[in-house]
Amino acid sequence: MPVRVVESSTPSQDSGLESRTGRPPPPSCSLLSAGRAFSGTQNVSSLQKDEAWKVNVRIQGIDLDNGYLCGTMEALNVPLADTPVVTFWEGELVDGNNFTFFTRKWEATPEDDIRHWSKFPSFAPLLSQVEADGGKNMDLSNYPYIFMRWKEQYFVNVGIDCGLTIAGFYYVCFSCSDGSINGFYYDPNSSPFQKLELKCIPGGCSGYTFSSYQLL
Numbered sequence: 001m002p003v004r005v006v007e008s009s010t011p012s013q014d015s016g017l018e019s020r021t022g023r024p025p026p027p028s029c030s031l032l033s034a035g036r037a038f039s040g041t042q043n044v045s046s047l048q049k050d051e052a053w054k055v056n057v058r059i060q061g062i063d064l065d066n067g068y069l070c071g072t073m074e075a076l077n078v079p080l081a082d083t084p085v086v087t088f089w090e091g092e093l094v095d096g097n098n099f100t101f102f103t104r105k106w107e108a109t110p111e112d113d114i115r116h117w118s119k120f121p122s123f124a125p126l127l128s129q130v131e132a133d134g135g136k137n138m139d140l141s142n143y144p145y146i147f148m149r150w151k152e153q154y155f156v157n158v159g160i161d162c163g164l165t166i167a168g169f170y171y172v173c174f175s176c177s178d179g180s181i182n183g184f185y186y187d188p189n190s191s192p193f194q195k196l197e198l199k200c201i202p203g204g205c206s207g208y209t210f211s212s213y214q215l216l
Contacts, residue, residue: 031179031200032069032146034062038181040198042075044191053077057181057198067098069148072156080163086156087166094147095140101126102134103149106169107188110134116171116184117147119193123173148172150183165189170196 036059041052054076062069069091076084092099101117102110114131117123122145123130129138140147152166168187174180179200184193 029146029174029176029179031176032059032062032174034059036179037201038179038198039201040181040196042185042194042196044194055196055198064093064095067093067095069093071150073150073152075164078162078164081158083157085158085162085164087152088154088156089150089152091151091172092149094135094149096135096138099149100134100136101130101147103169106151106186108169108186112186113171116186116193119171119184120145120147120173120182122175123147144176146174146176148174172196 038057040055042055043052056074056076057071059069059071061071070089071091072086072088074084074086075081078085094101102113113134114127117130118127126135126138129135150170150172152169155162155164155166165187168185168190170183170185172181172183181196181198181200183196183198185196186192
């Protein structure tokens, strides 16, 4: 949720599905499951590192076979909002079956993709293969990190005049070992490389383990 003020935004309807290859899905990880909660910050300016919002994320649903997940994101100290701002997002799991490292929508070019994925140290061993074809021929089923894209779809509790935009999306890297999440927001019209840093919150879970859901 970046700081550019807009009057409205319309999420892309492009599904972005890649051709199936029959490879296994990303590793099943108990720390990335429906109902899991994460908390941390998002630096809303790449130049002012002390300017950060507190952010809470909850996974609402996940479907590894189809490379899909969804959840909610709450920003707690947004300057232009009277209350915490909650958005609903849908995600793509980079698995080589459903989605590759190349976004091919949302105004992101392959060069943008490589530039953002390369911000994650865990991506370095994959770089040469991804540069060739986006990672279509890669088996990520045993890789200790899961790469994703999160695209906010709509505001849950505020109107589109809240002073924020959800026109962009997040490049996300999830650590299977400790449940930590790092991400970078991409929107050509917003501050570049806004960093998202989240830690898994111990506790109970509630959510759906399939892609059919209802957000109450």
